[in-house]
Amino acid sequence: MEPKLSSDLLRGHTDTVVLASLLHQDRYGFEIYNTILERTGEQYELKEATLYSAYKRLERDGFITSYWGDETRGARRKYYHVTGKGRELYRQNKLDWQFTRKILNDLLGEDL
Amino acid sequence: MEPKLSSDLLRGHTDTVVLASLLHQDRYGFEIYNTILERTGEQYELKEATLYSAYKRLERDGFITSYWGDETRGARRKYYHVTGKGRELYRQNKLDWQFTRKILNDLLGEDL
DNA sequence: TATGATACATCAAATTAATATGTCTGTCAA
DNA sequence: TTGACAGACATATTAATTTGATGTATCATA
Numbered sequence: 001m002e003p004k005l006s007s008d009l010l011r012g013h014t015d016t017v018v019l020a021s022l023l024h025q026d027r028y029g030f031e032i033y034n035t036i037l038e039r040t041g042e043q044y045e046l047k048e049a050t051l052y053s054a055y056k057r058l059e060r061d062g063f064i065t066s067y068w069g070d071e072t073r074g075a076r077r078k079y080y081h082v083t084g085k086g087r088e089l090y091r092q093n094k095l096d097w098q099f100t101r102k103i104l105n106d107l108l109g110e111d112l
Numbered sequence: 113m114e115p116k117l118s119s120d121l122l123r124g125h126t127d128t129v130v131l132a133s134l135l136h137q138d139r140y141g142f143e144i145y146n147t148i149l150e151r152t153g154e155q156y157e158l159k160e161a162t163l164y165s166a167y168k169r170l171e172r173d174g175f176i177t178s179y180w181g182d183e184t185r186g187a188r189r190k191y192y193h194v195t196g197k198g199r200e201l202y203r204q205n206k207l208d209w210q211f212t213r214k215i216l217n218d219l220l221g222e223d224l
Numbered sequence: 225t226a227t228g229a230t231a232c233a234t235c236a237a238a239t240t241a242a243t244a245t246g247t248c249t250g251t252c253a254a
Numbered sequence: 255t256t257g258a259c260a261g262a263c264a265t266a267t268t269a270a271t272t273t274g275a276t277g278t279a280t281c282a283t284a
Binding site: 011013036039040094100106108 | 120121122123124125128129132133148151152155156206208209211212213215216218219220
């Protein structure tokens with residue numbers, strides 16, 4: 001129930017977050033959204049629209065695939081699955097994040 | 113002489129980096145550019161064009177002011193100065209960055 | 225049966241960064 | 255003295271991504 005920062009601050013890292021949430025299990029779209037909320041103690045929200053853009057991008061480029069679940073009750077769910085290429089991208093993106101963190105710490109750490 | 117990541121990874125933090133470089137002294141545009149390069153050991157480059165956009169934005173919104181130096185030799189230089197409002201923005205942005213860092217660590221740290 | 229929650233989806237607007245250029249001034253070497 | 259290079263500022267166009275606003279459909283429940 002707090003501020004909930006803008007995703008613009010993580011811009012460029014959204015895909016990485018999505019991939020991370022799929023590493024150990026397939027998940028459906030709304031589930032990913034909720035996972036992120038929970039995981040950050042409701043402090044950070046990746047908007048649904050932002051996520052759906054990301055899913056599309058990632059699927060288009062072969063980093064994830066999707067399939068419909070066979071729910072007999074409740075709303076239909078579309079599940080996402082990371083591909084090998086997606087895991088590779090995740091590995092690289094995580095390195096990029098670590099580098100980003102280092103750079104920004106250098107730049108802000110001592111207030112230049 | 114290394115990879116030099118894309119600024120998209122820091123997108124949203126460019127202004128913060130610029131403000132940081134102005135906290136303790138006024139600097140001219142090209143100087144800020146060089147400071148960032150040096151400060152990151154040439155590993156990270158904020159493109160000139162990106163910086164000039166940032167200067168414009170920041171000045172338009174009252175976070176910095178500018179004035180021409182009185183160089184008698186060499187090319188003219190436009191100096192930038194942080195305003196009180198700019199310092200306040202910096203303070204807030206830095207908090208945002210710290211929060212962002214925490215969130216992303218939570219999200220990637222354990223690979224969900 | 226109306227409301228709210230779950231779940232998927234798209235579009236238009238707004239931001240911001242990248243690429244590509246362009247101008248001007250001064251230094252220095254051939 | 256001329257030409258190349260570096261310092262320094264600047265803009266225009268394009269591309270990528272996030273967000274707000276909407277919209278549809280299903281199910282549980284009061």
